[in-house]
Amino acid sequence: MDKERYSRHLNLKNFGESRQQKLLDAKVLVIGAGGLGCPVLQYLTAAGVGEIGIADGDTVSLSNLQRQVLYTVDDISLPKAVQAAIRLQRLNPDIVIHTHVLHVDAANALELIRYYDIVVDGTDNFASRYLINDACVLLEKPLVYGAVYQYEGQVAVFNVADILGIKTNYRDLFATPPSAVDAPDCNDTGVIGVLPGIIGVLQATEVIKLITGIGKALINQLLTWSVVSATAYTVQLQENPEAKAFIPADQAAFRATDYDWLCSTQITGVEQIGPISFVQLTTEADVLFIDVRESGEQPEAHFPHLQIPLSRFKENLLSIHKNKVVLFCQSGKRSLQAAQIIRDSFGESKKVYSLTGGILTLIE
Amino acid sequence: MVKVKLIAFGQLAEILGDDELNLNAADTNGLKDALNQRFPELKNKKYVLAVNKQVVSINILLTEGATVALLPPFSGG
Numbered sequence: 001m002d003k004e005r006y007s008r009h010l011n012l013k014n015f016g017e018s019r020q021q022k023l024l025d026a027k028v029l030v031i032g033a034g035g036l037g038c039p040v041l042q043y044l045t046a047a048g049v050g051e052i053g054i055a056d057g058d059t060v061s062l063s064n065l066q067r068q069v070l071y072t073v074d075d076i077s078l079p080k081a082v083q084a085a086i087r088l089q090r091l092n093p094d095i096v097i098h099t100h101v102l103h104v105d106a107a108n109a110l111e112l113i114r115y116y117d118i119v120v121d122g123t124d125n126f127a128s129r130y131l132i133n134d135a136c137v138l139l140e141k142p143l144v145y146g147a148v149y150q151y152e153g154q155v156a157v158f159n160v161a162d163i164l165g166i167k168t169n170y171r172d173l174f175a176t177p178p179s180a181v182d183a184p185d186c187n188d189t190g191v192i193g194v195l196p197g198i199i200g201v202l203q204a205t206e207v208i209k210l211i212t213g214i215g216k217a218l219i220n221q222l223l224t225w226s227v228v229s230a231t232a233y234t235v236q237l238q239e240n241p242e243a244k245a246f247i248p249a250d251q252a253a254f255r256a257t258d259y260d261w262l263c264s265t266q267i268t269g270v271e272q273i274g275p276i277s278f279v280q281l282t283t284e285a286d287v288l289f290i291d292v293r294e295s296g297e298q299p300e301a302h303f304p305h306l307q308i309p310l311s312r313f314k315e316n317l318l319s320i321h322k323n324k325v326v327l328f329c330q331s332g333k334r335s336l337q338a339a340q341i342i343r344d345s346f347g348e349s350k351k352v353y354s355l356t357g358g359i360l361t362l363i364e
Numbered sequence: 365m366v367k368v369k370l371i372a373f374g375q376l377a378e379i380l381g382d383d384e385l386n387l388n389a390a391d392t393n394g395l396k397d398a399l400n401q402r403f404p405e406l407k408n409k410k411y412v413l414a415v416n417k418q419v420v421s422i423n424i425l426l427t428e429g430a431t432v433a434l435l436p437p438f439s440g441g
């Protein structure tokens with residue numbers, strides 16, 4: 001143990017060498033190296049968690065830098081997991097960092113998670129959150145959950161028994177995912193940059209408490225932090241008897257579960273398309289492309305299209321004069337909402353497409 | 365019927381508005397009905413209720429002056 005590096009822990013009342021050794025012996029997997037993942041990774045690395053896994057399949061983009069503080073402009077277009085590992089290893093060369101450049105899915109999650117003692121959820125979508133939750137339930141791994149929305153964030157510790165032996169997980173709180181339409185992400189609604197910093201640091205704190213046994217971890221509790229009021233609101237969770245039925249019964253059932261489908265809204269009659277089909281449609285006649293983003297959102301679309309912001313979509317339905325309509329937005333969620341509005345108003349008289357992943361997928 | 369105080373988070377706060385809100389209801393199911401009537405937009409939203417900071421998944425009786433929080437799922441990271 002490097003006594004100088006960890007001296008402030010070693011001198012700390014109720015911490016000391018035995019607890020620092022527990023950190024050095026621990027293996028923590030951080031899934032998502034974005035707004036939440038960056039501060040989690042920085043503080044766990046600094047604290048001397050012996051082995052840290054970073055799982056993220058994304059690359060760094062300029063709009064990440066407002067809150068993802070591990071990265072610089074030099075990292076743009078490069079894999080987050082790799083760039084984070086380089087920076088973290090310089091912060092603490094004594095620990096082992098495992099880089100997993102991948103999107104966690106039902107096929108790889110169990111093998112990935114099995115190796116680690118604790119999992120941190122720093123992802124940004126419900127499909128990943130439910131998948132990680134269910135995998136951690138099946139493998140009985142403690143899960144430190146964090147999520148943000150605009151000016152508020154949530155933190156909880158799942159799959160750890162309290163003194164009564166009760167364990168809760170994310171499904172005890174929300175048994176099934178909301179439709180993507182109902183729960184927009186940061187790309188669509190924005191997030192104040194400091195918020196994932198606050199929530200990520202709270203997650204790192206809970207990890208350190210779980211490993212070292214100091215204090216009381218947020219077991220079976222959900223903490224909501226509000227940036228606006230600078231207050232925390234903590235509620236007690238309880239087992240939801242209905243929730244168990246939604247968790248795959250065993251590992252084989254887990255691998256066979258399609259989490260993307262469970263969590264995306266399959267709207268009847270709306271075809272969700274990728275960038276290739278999208279480009280193909282631009283060559284067809286009688287197709288109307290509609291950008292449903294608010295005016296001024298970047299990047300601009302450089303092909304013929306109509307702009308009808310989602311906020312004024314219903315009032316402008318009459319300007320949709322063609323029967324084949326392709327909708328797009330920034331990340332693919334608002335275009336789904338607009339697709340739903342068209343379906344509700346025109347029924348099957350119009351063929352509706354929505355660009356999954358939004359205009360951002362066209363650029364890649 | 366008893367009077368309870370409501371607190372909403374996330375998207376739900378946008379629907380319920382900034383002012384302190386009190387509603388009358390006998391139990392949590394009755395409260396949800398009253399909320400849906402007053403805020404039809406809530407019907408399609410997913411959220412859990414926490415009565416006096418205890419999340420409830422079944423219908424329970426409310427007590428006078430209880431605080432009921434509406435907690436939606438967040439997905440951002």
